[in-house]
Amino acid sequence: KSVQVSPVEAEAAAPSPSAAPAAAPPAGPTVPAGFAATPPALTPTTEQVYLPIAVDERAAIRQLAQEEGAQIDVKLAQLVYEPAVLGMGEVRFYDRRRNVDERLIHAMLAQPPRGIGGVEWGQAENLSLRLRDLLRNPERVEAEQGPFFAPAPEKVNNANDLKNAAKDLSDWLYYNSDLELKVHEELDIHQEPGENERDFKIRLQQAAREARDAEVDKLRGKLQSQIDRVTEKLRKEERELAGDQADYESRRSQEWIGIGESVLGFVLGRRSSRALSNAASKRRMTVQARQDIEESEDQIAELKDDIKELEAQIKEGADEITLRWAKSIDNLSVEAVKPRRTDVNVELTALAWLPSWLVSYHDGRRERTATVAAYSLPK
Structure with a gap:
């Protein structure tokens, strides 16, 4: 900001030649209101x-x-x-x-x-x-x-x-x-301090898969032993069926031979009660052989049904176990240390x-x- 002054005022205001001008003190920093330039004195x-x-x-x-x-x-x-x-x-x-x-x-x-x-x-x-x-x-x-x-x-x-x-x-x-920890009691797993949610969930899923697999293996092992026993019975019945079928075919052949001999004897006039008795006996044995085949076939069909039922139990049980463990992932509680x-x-x-x-x-x-x-x- 400029100020206008007259020559007389300037001469009057000018210092005498013998007087030296006083040095202006250095300007210090402007201290903000409510503050001081030095820290407060404390003990x-x-x-x-x-x-x-x-x-x-x-x-x-x-x-x-x-x-x-x-x-x-x-x-x-x-x-x-x-x-x-x-x-x-x-x-x-x-x-x-x-x-x-x-x-x-x-x-x-x-x-x-x-x-x-x-x-x-x-x-x-x-x-x-x-x-x-x-x-x-x-x-x-x-x-x-x-x-x-x-x-x-x-x-x-x-x-x-x-x-x-x-x-x-x-x-x-x-x-x-x-320190709050998320805990899965059934899996006996807790969230580690500093572990993020994603990593904790990955660990839970892995542990749940392992628990599921162990439970499914246990179920499969239990039912598989039953399947093995039934399968052994099935193989035995199939062997018996093969024997019954061979016996049946043999009986039928003998029966037809006997019938042929009886017819020939009748034609030649050598009919006898003994021949008739033998023919009747062979017929009974053929019928019995046929019944043995039917019984073996029924037993085989029943054993196959048992195996299918046990295999279905394994699948249903495995599905139930898988679903249960999948749902259990969210069964979390919070413990405070x-x-x-x-x-x-x-x-x-x-x-x-x-x-x-x-x-x-x-x-x-x-x-x-x-x-x-x-x-x-x-x-």
């Missing part, structure tokens, strides 16, 4: 950590532009830190019967308590963080960008408060942690400083500011 025993930056300045600006739905004119992006409470712990889930031994890491980020009461761990966010990811100092940026720090919370700003928060976190993890008190270990409870980008920009209508979280948010 050395107060555990403090800084969350790493996961969203850099450019990514934050892109995210903001996407939210605005238009191009924005960024004036300044400053790094600010705000306080929260971070608790990190490990929970072990052990079940000897299920052969489960799983450990889960929790990085719980909670807001500092307000008023009466402690940290509300039930309202905390679970972050994807490890102890090695945490920083002991803030990130470095350009001087005009900060970093700048919000005031420390009224509570949880000393070692004693953090110790109480750690105890509360241990209690919360103990009472609220469980709970930790023991000694299985809960709180590794860290600290005052955590959360990085964000405070962006000053013009949206085409007016100057605005927005805050974009720079740490990794829970998914």
Whole structure:
């Protein structure tokens, strides 16, 4: 902005030749309202950590532009830190019967308590963080960008408060942690920790097929032994039938020979009661041989029917077993493995400083500011 002045005013305002102009103090960075250029002073025993930056300045600006739905004119992006409470712990889930031994890491980020009461761990966010990811100092940026720090919370700003928060976190993890496992009781199979649904179902189907095959084999073995016994009887009857048929043919031949001899004797006038008796006897034996054939044929037909019935039982039983195991795949229950008190270990409870980008920009209508979280948010 230019200002017009007169020559007299300019001469009066000009410094005397003997006076040197005073050096202007260097302009410091503009500190955002509600923040300070230095972290708040806390006791050395107060555990403090800084969350790493996961969203850099450019990514934050892109995210903001996407939210605005238009191009924005960024004036300044400053790094600010705000306080929260971070608790990190490990929970072990052990079940000897299920052969489960799983450990889960929790990085719980909670807001500092307000008023009466402690940290509300039930309202905390679970972050994807490890102890090695945490920083002991803030990130470095350009001087005009900060970093700048919000005031420390009224509570949880000393070692004693953090110790109480750690105890509360241990209690919360103990009472609220469980490892749910899908279980198929009949197959005695459970979903392994971390196993996805597809892989678990493939294992179930494979186990069900193996159980089905074993049951079908058992049924087939039981009925096959009966089929084998009936088949042996059938072969015996078929051998007897062949003998009966040969005997029948022999009897018929002898009967026809006897009839021929009787007719010849009658023609020659040598008819006798003995010849008639022999002819009658041969006739009876032929009839008996024919009856033996019919009995063998009936027995063979009955045995064949028995074999068909047993084979049908195998097929029907196998179909029923296959259908039952196919339906049983979905017969799942859920078991929860709970930790023991000694299985809960709180590794860290600290005052955590959360990085964000405070962006000053013009949206085409007016100057605005927005805050974009720079740490990794829970998914």
